[in-house]
Amino acid sequence: xxxxxxAAIAVFSGIGAGVSIANATGKAVxxxxxxxxxxxxxxxxxxxxxxLSEATxxxxxxxxxxxxxxxx
Amino acid sequence: MLSLDPxxxxxxxxxxxxxxxxxxxFVFGRVLNVIESRQQMINEEKAGAKAVREEADRxxxxxxxxxxQADETSNRIVxxxxxxxxxxxxxxxxxxxxxxxxxxxxxxxxxxxxxxxTMDELHGQIMDLAVEAAGKIMSEKAGPENxxxxxxxxxxxxxDVDGAKxx
Amino acid sequence: MKKVxxxxxxxxxxxNCHTVFTLxxxxxxxxxxxxxxxxxxxxxxxxxxxxxxxxxNPSRRQLAVESFVLWLEGFYANTLGExxxxxxxxxxxxxxxxxxxxxFDIFGMKPPTKDMxxxxxxxxxxxxxxxxxxxxxxxxxxxIHSFVEPMPAMLPxxxxxxxxxxxxxxxxxxxxxxxxxVVMSLVQGLTKFILPVPFALYFDFFDGLIQVYxxxxxxxxxxxxxxx
Numbered sequence: 001x002x003x004x005x006x007a008a009i010a011v012f013s014g015i016g017a018g019v020s021i022a023n024a025t026g027k028a029v030x031x032x033x034x035x036x037x038x039x040x041x042x043x044x045x046x047x048x049x050x051x052l053s054e055a056t057x058x059x060x061x062x063x064x065x066x067x068x069x070x071x072x
Numbered sequence: 073m074l075s076l077d078p079x080x081x082x083x084x085x086x087x088x089x090x091x092x093x094x095x096x097x098f099v100f101g102r103v104l105n106v107i108e109s110r111q112q113m114i115n116e117e118k119a120g121a122k123a124v125r126e127e128a129d130r131x132x133x134x135x136x137x138x139x140x141q142a143d144e145t146s147n148r149i150v151x152x153x154x155x156x157x158x159x160x161x162x163x164x165x166x167x168x169x170x171x172x173x174x175x176x177x178x179x180x181x182x183x184x185x186x187x188x189x190t191m192d193e194l195h196g197q198i199m200d201l202a203v204e205a206a207g208k209i210m211s212e213k214a215g216p217e218n219x220x221x222x223x224x225x226x227x228x229x230x231x232d233v234d235g236a237k238x239x
Numbered sequence: 240m241k242k243v244x245x246x247x248x249x250x251x252x253x254x255n256c257h258t259v260f261t262l263x264x265x266x267x268x269x270x271x272x273x274x275x276x277x278x279x280x281x282x283x284x285x286x287x288x289x290x291x292x293x294x295x296n297p298s299r300r301q302l303a304v305e306s307f308v309l310w311l312e313g314f315y316a317n318t319l320g321e322x323x324x325x326x327x328x329x330x331x332x333x334x335x336x337x338x339x340x341x342x343f344d345i346f347g348m349k350p351p352t353k354d355m356x357x358x359x360x361x362x363x364x365x366x367x368x369x370x371x372x373x374x375x376x377x378x379x380x381x382x383i384h385s386f387v388e389p390m391p392a393m394l395p396x397x398x399x400x401x402x403x404x405x406x407x408x409x410x411x412x413x414x415x416x417x418x419x420x421v422v423m424s425l426v427q428g429l430t431k432f433i434l435p436v437p438f439a440l441y442f443d444f445f446d447g448l449i450q451v452y453x454x455x456x457x458x459x460x461x462x463x464x465x466x467x
Contacts, residue, residue: 051453055407058414065417066074074355079265084274084351084360091278091336096328099285103308106292106301113294 003072010067013060020053201229246428253424254417256354270354277339277351285335318459322376322466326459329368333361334455341416341447344423345439350447353420358413362405365458369404373465385465404461408454415450419443 028046032039205226258266288304297305311334315327340357343350351357374382386397419442426438 047449048453048456051449055411055414058411058418061418062410062414065421069074076359077266077268077356080268080271080354080356081360081363083267083271084357085364087271087274087278088333088336088360088364091282092329092332094282095285095332095335099282099289100308100312100328100331102289102292103305104312106294106297107305107309110294 003067006071007064007067010060010064013063014057017054017057017060020056021050024049024053198230201226204229249428250421250424253349254353254421256349256356268354268356269349270351270357273340273343273348273351274336274357277336277343281335281339315455315459318456318463320463320466323372323459323462326368326372326462330455330459333365333458334451337361337412337454338448338451341450342443344420344443350416350420352412352416355409355413358409358416359405361412361454362409365408365461366401366405369458369461369465370401372462376466408457412450412454415446419446 024046028042031042035042205222208222208225256268256270259269259272260267288300291298292301308331311331312327315330315334316324319326319330337352340350340352352361370382373385377385387394388397422442423435423438426435
């Protein structure tokens, strides 16, 4: 039971990733609307940023899996 | 999955290093070499084309120069010929005019001589006729009949002379 | 409940990295075998598509290969900077390998990047290459000096970074691929009919290729930082 709770808490790190990716995408849309000619560059930069922020969620996921596998 | 195994890790590293060496040598290296050599070839061709164009430009200039010179020469020749022909023409014309003048003069001269000769002849005949008529009158008796006969004879002879001259 | 238990067991089983065979008492894992397969395939495909290259009037295939290689080389050379350009072939090789490895699930095999040995190997290679590039570009003195830049107080942070960089590279790739793999096993455990296709498109292709991009991009950035 406690391990499940621990894993669930670890997966909370996904909140940060979700908020940050939403933020990045929103900003990217704004900049594309302002400067449509730079859309390609903005898109690739946004993808890097999204992938980097997603890493936090992935860390949470890995920790959750570790908890379940090693403590459960 | 989560356990690190040094032997497997080293295996993967060796594997990837071998892959890197092979790829660098045989795949990327080959492609990049081909691209580079093509670039080099293009550059060389560009340089060659430039040289050829310069040569062609030079030849063209030379040719134009030659053409201009030839033009000049031919112009000069034509000019010369024209001048010469003009001279010849006027010379011939002068000569022809002179010839014609001379011919005219000689013709006039011969006509005048002819006329003089004819006139002399006529004078001579008239004189002969007159002398003859005078002789006849003196030798024959005078009378109106004789007179008219004489006149007729005289006129006939003069007419004969005129007729002969007319013919 | 028994069905659910069996389902969980299969997924647990799937997630494990099995030992294929033992070589001299040491177990060789699936990821090593998969890496061997991938490297062989990548190299053979590379050899085949680059065979018969001509300088003059190239074929359509050659033009495609050339433009692909030029595009890849240009991208990494751009990120690596003028001084780090010589490391572009390494990045291209790693990109080819990781790209195939990430979408290996499509071919019905477990992706080797799901095993931490593989991502750890990639991360260790990258960090060693970064340090090597730093030493080569600035000399040993300059390399040591780079640890106290921009100020001596940053020394512990810089030394810590030496470990954080590979660990974050390793864990990012590993976690993403493992996450995608777990989601795919869950979906495939439910049904193998059509439903997994959109999931595979997103988790295997999109996420996998984005991770290739991120991994090589970050490695290139580390190298370009080291050689500056």
